[in-house]
Amino acid sequence: MAAELTKPADIRSIGADYKYGFRDEEKYAFKSGRGLTPEIVAKISQMKGEPEWMLKFRLKALETFLKKPMPRWGNSELLDAIDFQNIYYYIKPSEKQGKNWDEVPEGIKKTFDRLGIPEAERKFLAGVTAQYESEVVYHSIREDLEKQGVIFLDMDSGLREHEEIVREHFGKVIPPADNKFAALNSAVWSGGSFVWVPPGVKVEIPLQAYFRINAENMGQFERTLIIAEPGSYVHYIEGCTAPIYSSDSLHSAVVELIAKKGAHIRYTTIQNWSKNVYNLVTKRAVAHEDAKIEWVDGNLGSKLTMKYPSVYLVGPRAHGEVLSVALAGGEQHQDAGAKMVHAAPDTSSIITSKSISKDGGRATYRGLVKVYKNATNVKSSVRCDALLLDEKSRSDTYPTMEVDEQQVTIEHEATVSRVGEEQLFYLMSRGLTAAEATTLIVNGFFEPFTKELPLEYAVELNRLIQLEMEGSVG
């Protein structure tokens, strides 16, 4: 009898070979009690020495959070399991922020060394923000950029040093009442990045932020605001990891991007939280006339991710793109997608989503393309491909198209399939084992995503995928 091509049925669970699962001893400058009260919110604001308007903003957002019910769509079972009173909302790891790595407390520095951040910074980054729990512990930007007037700060410093710009834009793209988790973030936000790129300045090398959760039941609520003035360009990359704990942590960020006339922002995320992290993030961009926004969004980790990067195309000829990949392993639900809102004529958008489900994981694409009246000559195309690696896993596609204008071209295509038997056989007939063949096919499936990443990240991502696929016995 001919041997069966072995299906990758025995792939190790994600947590088992998660190499970022180590944890540090807790030595914090401040750790709030569990749970959420107006007092905690006020305490955070006070410790940060914030202006009055921000305290009010936070307290009002807290009210909104408490009033808003949990969303009734998506994975209600997992959402309802979040115990908001068991979470630490604010942990300050150290008293001051380092401008070079030697100023970062030794234990934390070691962690970032293990994550390869200082090395990456030396090689190919223009600026780095490293956030540990609630605060940014390291921050740097290349001198030449600083001279050109580029502002790259952690959000708290941004608020202190550029209050006028922050006040004008903060919470305007994503108001606290947008959704329950945006409200939560608005109440307890801490850390994140503030980027302002002067008119015409093109930041050719990426800026990077790295987010690390260390404590159990931690809630990390960073807040990022990027403003690209007319004709400017910036590429911002974020990565994230956390230790493995038996109980859950919560990461709920808010990211607001504003691309003014002719500006171009690219925002890349490689999300690799451990499997006990809820990742409920609101990301939205506004693209003005001739501006371009690209969200490049990779989701590998977390227990439940709900994330739908959006672009509001408000100026003529604005362009939005979302390129999203998700890998859902055992006990993971990647509920990811994109939203494109066309509110001006001649705007265009492209959504490409690729997901893989394995070991009983569930990958969901959820998206919206909305075309308002008078947004004529809009072009939008949505393409979703899902790959199922075994019979325990699940794939869902929920796209929505709402079109109120007739002079438009909207297309949506989706496919769900499994790794082709013929493809596997072809590669195996050249001597590759079933596992190697599957990995190659999976890498190829993700290729449209990886080719958009800086080389170093692409290599790292392929390695991560390979790690996931190992143990698929050949």
Next chain:
Amino acid sequence: MPNFNFPAAAGWQAKIVPGGRRLPNETMSQTKPILAIKNLHVSVEDKEILKGVSLTINAGEVHALMGRTGSGKSTLSYTLMGHPRYKVTAGQILYKGEDLTAMPADARARAGIYLAFQYPVAIPGVSVSNFLRAAVKARRGTELTIKEFRKELREQMNRLEMKDDFLSRYINDGFSGGEKKRLEILQMSLLKPELAVLDETDSGLDIDALKTVAGGINAMTGPDLSVLLITHYQRILNYITPQFVHVMQEGRIVLSGGSELAHELEARGYDWVTQEPAATTDAAVAQALAP
């Protein structure tokens, strides 16, 4: 059809092989055959396709397997490579004396068997160069340096008149028929198999491409490579001369002979094989094989 059972009988091949030629069965005592298929029965989704195929190939020999579409030729090639959908229900495939039937495709490839697919499979997103390096590593067991690999690759690609941009394209994705076949032969030249099964490698090629591909194959033949060339038409045999020709019909090899048999088939068509009574067939074969 009892008349046509005889080719499967053991020892039959020896009777009609032309004088002066090395006979497969005669050489058995000296060199072990590289491939010995014995009474092979193969089913696909419970339908029997191969109904008792026997065939012996010795080291360095080139055999052509001819027959109509649907006669079972491609089934034999997939079975030799170990496609899981093709179930061996009886018989044996011995490769260098070892039974292959339980061996998965990748193990067969590493052991030196190569199949040039009739319909090479497209794998979007996987670049040819990545794939070739992985395959070469799997076959040879060691990884070449990028420089060595490039050098070897360039030589082979030049011979097959392939451009460099081939390497950055995705495996067979959007390839023309000729490009696919060239890639198959390129892989073969890099993997250096001991037994190559070429399944309709000539189909879909124009005459210039056919010459190039045949040239590539000829460059590799020799004492270290045995070839089973599966073809529907005689055309490729103008460029590659087999020592032995077999005709397959309804899942059996019904006729075997020397390279002249191919010309006979070309002239008289496959119907001749079925229509002629056995005795005439025998005579025709004898005639065809006469020096």
Next chain:
Amino acid sequence: MTETKTASTIARQRVDDLAARHGEAGWLKEARLSDWELYLKCPMPTPRDQDWHGTDLSALDLSAFTAVDFQPVEPKSPPEHPFVARTLRHFSRRAGVIVQAVGRPGYIELDAGLAARGVILCDLSTALREHGDRLRPYLAVPAKPDLNKFGLMARALFNCGLFLFVPPGVEIDLPILSMALTGGATAGSAIFPRLIVLAGDNSKVSLIHASAGEGAGRSGGGESAPVLHSGLVEIQAGAGARVSFLDLYQFGSNVVSVNRSEAAVAQDAEFTSLTVALGGGTTKSDIATYLQAPGAASWVSGLVLGSGHEHFNFNTIEEHNAPDTRSDINFRVALGDSSASVYQGIIRVARVAQRTNAYQQNRNLLLGGQSKADSIPKLEILADDVKCSHGATVGPVDRDQIFYLMSRGLTESEAEELIVLGFFKTVLESYPVAEAVDWVLESASQKLFRKPSGQTPAI
């Protein structure tokens, strides 16, 4: 909008009276009462509900509608009605006809040979009296959990409809026609028809059902209450059966129509369904197909042609519950003036349903400057060895096509109308009853060209 809270409570008395008036069997009354209880518990749909996606009927007070019934059918002569006449002309070759109407007597005919072979075609009241045992296994089952309030209301209060039974092995080559004329219904009345089709193993049948209420109860002012049509269709396709069903709606703008059709497809059976929506104030239909055994296959298609302020909301549900099943959905929507359409379609593939092959396509053509189309094609896949894909497009008529036709002398509107009919025709061509193609195209072109009956379309 002011938040007017409508109770929409139906008194139990109405169910009791209905059952008593028809002298219904105890099991049927029990079924009605259990659905009535579910109805009370089921909230009124809101435009925010996923299944309704913007369709707003929350202001309707369901309790205020008065149920009306069709008059009895007689085997005399079809009622004088332009729609009936036109339809019968198209289907001069047919196996049977049933015409039911509000406010005038109906009509029935059935090929005598078929009747002799055990085929049953009758109105539902007759069926409940004479074939209660056959109906019971299908009527006395609980409602599907996703049935909405309107569907539950129809299950509690259904008072008319039809029953079609085809014994195992009987193949009916010619179509059977059913026409339901609701034009006689006055403002504020409601009609609850229920169609039951039982196709035995290895049988073959085509049912063409048209609900027409052109000019129905038109009372001029927009203030008066609408007419409510809440229909249920239940189809059983036995093993190896070939069943096709065409459902055409051609209501006036005062009709609110909320319908649910369910087809259960058994082993190796083939089910073809075509829904044609040509008119109605608000039309909402859920079209569910359950592929229950290996080899079951379905082709579900739809054509929607909107004008004025018409609002359509179609929801196709395709459940693959067994291995080796296939489905193909093709829904095409053309919208003129200020009409609007929501199309939602879901393909669900159960874990056992390996080797499912499913395709879903939704195309929307926007003709009028104020028209709008939403499209939500969804996939939920739990088996890994499947081929599932879907596609959706929204766009205007291709200007190059218009230009090409105009360069041959057609006016712009003629060109546009021709393109719309062509857009529909590609779907219609795969429908197994050839006569239906012309009939549907003529109905559509009448609406497009606003021509009197009898003129053939130019396509």
